[in-house]
Amino acid sequence: MRAMFTTVILGATLFGCGAAEMSFGADGDEPWVDSDGDGLSDSEEIDLGLDPQKADTDGDGYTDGVEDNSFTDASDPNDHPYYGGWPIDSCRFDIEPTGSWGEGEVVNNITLMDQYGENLKIHDFCNHVVLFEHAGFG
Ligand SMILES: [Ca+2]
Numbered sequence: 001m002r003a004m005f006t007t008v009i010l011g012a013t014l015f016g017c018g019a020a021e022m023s024f025g026a027d028g029d030e031p032w033v034d035s036d037g038d039g040l041s042d043s044e045e046i047d048l049g050l051d052p053q054k055a056d057t058d059g060d061g062y063t064d065g066v067e068d069n070s071f072t073d074a075s076d077p078n079d080h081p082y083y084g085g086w087p088i089d090s091c092r093f094d095i096e097p098t099g100s101w102g103e104g105e106v107v108n109n110i111t112l113m114d115q116y117g118e119n120l121k122i123h124d125f126c127n128h129v130v131l132f133e134h135a136g137f138g
């Protein structure tokens, strides 16, 4: 009976040490707070120059969290995910066009209209295969 009592005391002591470490934060991180519920923490929004009290800082209809995941600028209402759902890649800003259409060349950031009537910028689709289809009427 005496051995069992000792075991219970040790267990309680170990649990107490663990709880104290968690409440003080082992690495000094601040608690994660998302005041506007857009998926980005208040501190992330401040770092990005966004309003942590406004889910859609630029008012383009897409929340700051959606824009961050879509590699669009959450502070620019003219830059937002495409209505057609076309994927935009983060490498869109790293492209250096060569100005030519030849094989192995990188074209300028041309704009084309999709079937939804939205203008798409070709550099937004870096790392993706793009199939052009066009028709002419004479
Ligand atoms: Ca937020």
Ligand SMILES: [Ca+2]
Pocket: 056, 057, 058, 059, 060, 061, 062, 063, 064, 067, 074
């Ligand atoms: Ca937005």
Ligand SMILES: [Ca+2]
Pocket: 058, 060, 067, 072, 073, 074, 075, 076, 077, 078, 079, 080
């Ligand atoms: Ca935007």
